[in-house]
Amino acid sequence: MEYRLLAEIFSKIESTTKRTAMTNFLSELLGKTPPDLIDKVVYLVQGKLYPDFLGIEIGMAEKLVIRAVSLATGLSAREIEEDLSRTGDIGDTAYEELRKAKPEIKKPLTVSDVYTALDRIAKTAGPGSIEVKINMLAQLIKRAIPLEAKYIARTVTKKLRLGVADMTILDALAIVYGGGRQSRPAVERAYNVTSDLGAVAQAIARGGVEAVKKFKVTVGKPIRPMLAERLRSPAEILAKTGGECVAEYKYDGERVQIHKQGNEVMLFSRRIENITNQYPDVVQLVQNTITADSAIIEGEIVAFDPETNEMRPFQELMRRRRKYG
Secondary structure, three states: OEHHHHHHHHHHHHOOOOHHHHHHHHHHHHHOOOOOOHHHHHHHHOOOOOOHHHOOOOOOOHHHHHHHHHHHHOOOHHHHHHHHHHHOOHHHHHHHHHHHOOOOOOOOOEHHHHHHHHHHHHHOOOOOHHHHHHHHHHHHHHHOOHHHHHHHHHHHOOOOOOOOOHHHHHHHHHHHHOOOHHHHHHHHHHHHHHOOHHHHHHHHHHHHHHHHHOOOOOOOOOOOOOOOOOOOOHHHHHHHOOOOOOOOOOOOOEEEEEEEEOOEEEEEOOOOOEOHHHOHHHHHHHHHHOOOOEEEEEEEEOOEEOOOOEEOOOHHHHHHHHHHO
């Protein structure tokens, strides 16, 4: 499957703000995607390579992408920087720079080519890794046509800007592989209990809606949290809930979902990010106090002063993030 198809669909999606049109474009793309690639295609539509909870990101700074485009095109970094200041978009800049370059006959880039290259870039670490990343990206861009380069540059800088919500991807999966919108609740439930759109896509592409109905809550895969909706006053809340509601104290901390399997403990934030390394004391507390071999627990992490027996402000946790993040 050629990456050019993704780039062309991305361009169509970018041209509209209507959810129905986006769903139709995504349905077109997913309908042309082989089942063995569909997880990767869905991640690329999301502008990532893996589900968030695995914590594997590309995240190259624009200045590094400028250097890669310079290597790929032979243009100076200064010229590319000037074009970027004019366009305001690294993808549009990469597109324009490749259009300036001398035309070459290129072997088509496949989705696997692009995904594999981006995966290597994301996982490259250690001394000298910055230069290695730049060179790998330059080689990929050199093989790309201008439209492909546009979305590759945006993907590596985490600025894909398609405006596609996860719910829109679920709509398209239900239409293409689930027999229609009636399968939408089952598809969304599978996503809710796995937080992994790629896994859901691959399951429904291979086994239809019955496959996603088999998805279960699993330790190690965070459950998507139900987030509160803000209203302006208690009166509005009561009106929305039929005149009755239950309220509880709101702790000024960080929501956490704790997964425990044996002695292994994982902590996930409300945004499904793995924050285990930021709270080693919470991990130790769970290991020492939770006797169940397998458990999923939801709670709130708050800063606490044992001398005054009072909770500390939320900002204390942010300092912890900077220390351990």
